[in-house]
Amino acid sequence: MTRALARRTGREPAELTVLRGWLLGRKTAAAAAAGAEGRRATFAYLAERASAAGTPYVVSACTLRQALAGRLPTLRTTVAFARATGADEVTARQLWTAADRAVNPPRERPAPHVPGRFSTRAGLVRAMNRVRGSSPHTTLRAIAALAGPGLSASTLSRFLTGNQVPTTEQLTAFAAACQAGDEATAALLAGHRRVLNGPPPHSFYPCAYAEEAEARRQRDEAARPWLTETEPELDWYDQQLHDEEEADFQRLVDEAEAYLDELQDNERAQHTGAGAGTDGGLAARIRAAYGQ
Known part of the structure; x- marks a missing residue:
């Protein structure tokens, strides 16, 4: 074991140290075999031997060097290293699996x-991200692989x-x-339907303008005694307030009358005069209530 490898022993899992030591031992054995043939077992030489088998064992000299000096190598690199040095590939896979479990232990999954x-749409995005957060596989690549060919990592990112x-x-x-479960899936799909359908239409009551005008008139009469016939003479400021309130009230009355006239015209056009008397009586009663 090299000095650098010994320094790493106290900071990395033992399984990773064993894997790296095994790879180093295989390189040493390959170097001895190459030396007997009058060659040097450089990383370039090992990369050439590994790549001779073709895909998926094509690997560079730099990658093989990093397998001994860097972090946990990939499984493909480990198998390529074993093939380049003439080592047992089954043993290489077993050692790598143990090291991978030690370096990347499975995280405890929160409740779905x-x-x-x-x-x-913002609510849908929040819901999807929280479902992803409670999934045993949170990376986009892993979720896309489990979701099937119709869902790529880039598409998931846009969602x-x-x-x-x-x-x-x-x-x-x-x-x-994401292994969301039946309840979470049903909640996602129900909210998704609401997003696609849009907000429900607002209900509208035809006489809303008239009722608002009448309610405003009653409030004004209760709050301002100068609207009655026995009101005293007002000073300039109170008279101005009185005129503004009257103008505002008259505007509501005009809007109500305009709407009712339009409603009456529509009814006449649809029913050829059958409902004209009813609408006309309604308009007359509203005008009478406003003192018109």
Whole structure:
């Protein structure tokens, strides 16, 4: 074991140290075999031997060097290293698997997130990100691989940043890849339908203008005694307030009358005069209530 490898022993898992030591031992054995043939077992020489087998063992000399000096190498690099040095590939896979589990232990999965009610695109984005956060696989690449060919990592990124709204099939595949469960999946799809359908239309009452004008008139009469016939003479300031209130009230009355006239014309056009008497009586009663 080299001095650099010994220094790393106290800061890295033992399984990783064992893997790196095994790789170094295989390189030493390969160097001895090459020396017997009058060659030097350089990393370039080992890369050439590994690449001779073709894909997926094509590897560079730099990659083989980093397998001994850097972080945990990939499984492909480890197998290529074993093949280049004539070592047992099954042993290489076993040692790498143990090192990978030690370096990247499986995280404890939180309870699956069940989204609450939402009806906006921003709410959908928040819900999808929270479902992803409680998934055993949180990387976009892993989720895309589990979701199938119709959902790539780049597409998932657009969904999770709000730049694109998923289809029902894509959202279902996303939930399945995140192992969201039936309840969370149902909540996601229900909110997704609300987002696609948009907000419900506002209800409208035809006589809303008239009722608002009448309510305003009653409030004014109760709050300002100068609106009655027995009101005293007002000074300049109170008279100005009185005129402004009268003008505001008259504007509401005019709007109500205009709307009722339009409603009456529409009814006449649709029913050829059948409902004209009813609308006309309604307009007359409203005008009478306003003292017109």
